Amino acid sequence: MDKVTRIGVSLEPELLEAFDKYLVLRGYSTRSEAIRDLIKKAMVEESLKAVDSHAVGTITLVYDHNLGSVKENLMDIQHRNHEIISSSIHVHLDLNKCLEVLVIHGTVGKARRLSEELTGVKGLLHSEPVMIAGELSEHGKKHVH
Template sequence: MSDLVRLSISLEGELAAELDRLVEHSRYENRSEFIRDLIRGQLVEEEWQQGREVLGTITLIYDHHTGGLSDKLNSLQHEHHASVLASTHVHLDHHLCAEMIMLRGKPAILRELTDGMRKLKGVLHAALAFSSTGKSLVRKGHGHV
């Protein structure tokens, strides 16, 4: 287990009360767990800002009856084959499809692919969720390293 460092922080009373409310709301066991994950969230944001290799997932909702759309989406994924790790297709109803596309690469390329899909006619929603390859994140509890 990595060495634990004990910190003492100073907060205004109202802010401390908000911290406790947030900890309770998000069902963390204690403030330390909550703050660890806040820091990891910032580290992920920093990876994206610095243009490092990251992980991301596009969630796509589209109408597959729109002419040529499925082919265009397929072509875009082939053009970015080096970044596409996996994808899952779900038929939501007669018209609508959902697709989740897991990506690894530079943030600019992941954004470019998302934007390329979003602007296609028939695409109702294209959202890119930001995550990390995990390399810069401190491992929780008993790590294997």
């Protein structure tokens, strides 16, 4: 194992007993392993709560441009969210199918809402959001006006 720091955790006997039962139920071999997982889970939940934190990422869409009004609906949503869409790439895959990659730069909350709205468009064949939240985006943030 990589470098680790040992810490002491004080627990009431009842809580420790319940925790040990939890370990068995979840198949953990050590308390450390279970505590590590619980800490990680709590921190992921916390970071997802921060809707105002900054995010960069992409949303990849695949659709049939002849199908209903999918093209118009996607375009409409993109115009309404122009402030967080930095750029987009459109590739004509074949006679009917289009691939679009949107580059997103905004808050976690806005990026998530946009992704949900796009994913909800009827006739969309594929939608894949990739969001990176936190420190990684701080550098890029300085270059956006």
